[in-house]
Amino acid sequence: MFDLTLTFDNGPDPQVTPRVLDILRERRLKVTFFVVGGKLDHPDGPALVRAALADGHRIGNHTLTHTVPLGENPAPDAAEAEIAATDRLLRAIGVETRLFRPFGGGGNLDTRLLKPSVVDHLVAEGYSCVLWNAIPRDWADPEGWVETALEQCAAQPWTLIVLHDLPTGAMDRLETFLDRAAALGARFRQDFPEACVPIRAGRIAAPLTGYVSALP
DSSP states (O other), rough: OEEEEEEEOOOTTTHHHHHHHHHHHHTTTEEEEEGGGGGSSSHHHHHHHHHHHHHTTTEEEOOOSOOSOOOGGOOHIIIIIIHHHHHHHHHHHTTTOOOOOOOOOTOOOOOTTBOOHHHHEEEHTTTTEEESOOOTTTTTTTTTHHHHHHHHHHSEEEEEEEEOOOOTTGGGGGGHHHHHHTTTTTEEEESOOGGSEEEEEEEEEOOOGGOOOSOO
8 A cells, every 4th residue: 555646747738638637537536737837828728727727636836948947047037937927827827826846857856956046936935845756757768657657656655756748658558557556555645745845835844955056
């Protein structure tokens, strides 16, 4: 038996997100989607976010451009340009929660994630910063990620996994993953392990040393 929290990054995608929503609805599962603000410019983007909200999923902010990890972004206004700009787009759609997931440049949990001015912004604006403890790299291994994911789940009592609703072909195996995880005793839940949320509702809840670069 193990607990499993599902999260999806880098959407919404008009080809993939609707099918992911259908699969989750069929299984009555609730997850969190961390969306890239720039993708809300697509005509289907806002409607997909609203559909996810209507199904009881949570929506988080995953930066506007998803190009340079914030810990490596030298721009002094990086928090405004990447986080606040996306927040305005999400609020216009009806998203009220303030969840943020930094871009790790390939799933890395290190000082590429944040910098001091970004931490200051997250604290001042009352964000929860949601990291992860499992990343099977489904985008890079669309056919084999399920085995990796199940191994990561088996290695710990509560897994917060990152998947991607992107047109890589990986989500063709989402049903297989969910069925196999359930058969192994997964207890699906929507909340996050405390260790994966070092900033919680604007409060620094765990040491950030390993996640913050020396950039201002």
